[in-house]
Amino acid sequence: MTSPLLLPYDGPHLRLPNRIAMAPLTRARADDATGVPHPLAKVYYAQRATAGLIITEGIWPNILGKAGPGIPGLVTDAQVAGWSEVTEAVHAAGGTIFAQLWHVGRMTHPLNLPGGATPLAPSAVRIESERIYTAEGRVEHVTPRAMTTAEVEATIADFAAEARNAIRAGFDGVEVHGANGYLIQQFLAENTNRRTDRFGGSREGRIRLAVEVVEAVAAEVGPERVGLRISPDNPENEIAEQDPQGTYRALVDALDPLGLAYLHIIERGAYEALADLRPRWSSTLIGNFNGPEPTSRRAAEEAIAAGLADVFSFGRLFIANPDLPHRFATGAPLASYVPGLVHGGDAAGYVDYPAASAEVPSLGSRFSGSTITSRTADLRPQPR
């Protein structure tokens, strides 16, 4: 029986040759002085172009949202030019690629920011239990500075400008990073958002940044080119959500009418987000499990078969298996990645993981005539 992961997907706004997405993976190899992606990024992403959809590593919309050394931006013309090479290479290889828009909020450090700036956050709540990676090694977090209302509004505009740059750079769409304890989830969570202005104070206040960023980005590039990633109940980066069901039901209900490309849910905590939110979301749903082991093919197949997601994203497996769909299709063994070569560095551990077969894109007749060859048409808004 054909794996549901290998079947084409024909959704409201996305037509994909398979249901395997490459999850966003920070590789920290950009030129740290310019924020321009590494010259090999085009090779790395093109090698993975048989994914139904590639979502890039997180990319900052403002340098104050930069996590640490080697994280790329999408603000300057040089950065746009660097990403244009990536999108050209992926498209030439038949792939579809969205850029992930990522502001880290308090998850950075003055050593990572220009002029030793203090990290921004909804409220001045410091990370206590973890250390943060900088060019000088791992150090204690500092107390972030609570953003003014005007700074929050300026950040929404930064996301919209980044989305515009992404389309200029040839991306097929953008994914707003609302997950994993970064800026947007810091606004969503009760323990990190103690604001009393319209961006805090109540459930409606806490979801407002996520809603307004998505609305602004959608107004800029069209809702059919916009996805949102969330990780309800995620404890990472000292997030503690008291009422994930209430928060995320309200968020999803606010965003569903916009007609977005997709919602990307990382299921991690006790709250069964996929089962709870799937019935409330009428567009494409991408699932992901962020457990101690990489999401397995079987877990993803079961979730799709159960109707919990339309597409599943794989992160760690894509690091060492550039041709993951081919390996799933043929049963070829899965390679493991070298942990020390994930972040930073050069070609090693980046573009030197071989394909299982010399003919990577040759996925058999199941894929011939698929939308991969008519990418632009695939992303045209489809009648709903």
Ligand SMILES: Cc1cc2nc3c(=O)[nH]c(=O)nc-3n(C[C@H](O)[C@H](O)[C@H](O)COP(=O)(O)O)c2cc1C
């Ligand atoms: C090295 C690495 C880098 C990651 N970078 C990002 C990122 O930039 N943005 C993001 O949303 N998630 C990021 N993640 C989370 C992954 O997208 C994914 O949710 C996680 O790896 C779980 O999926 P998996 O079990 O298939 O690996 C990263 C994970 C890893 C292992």
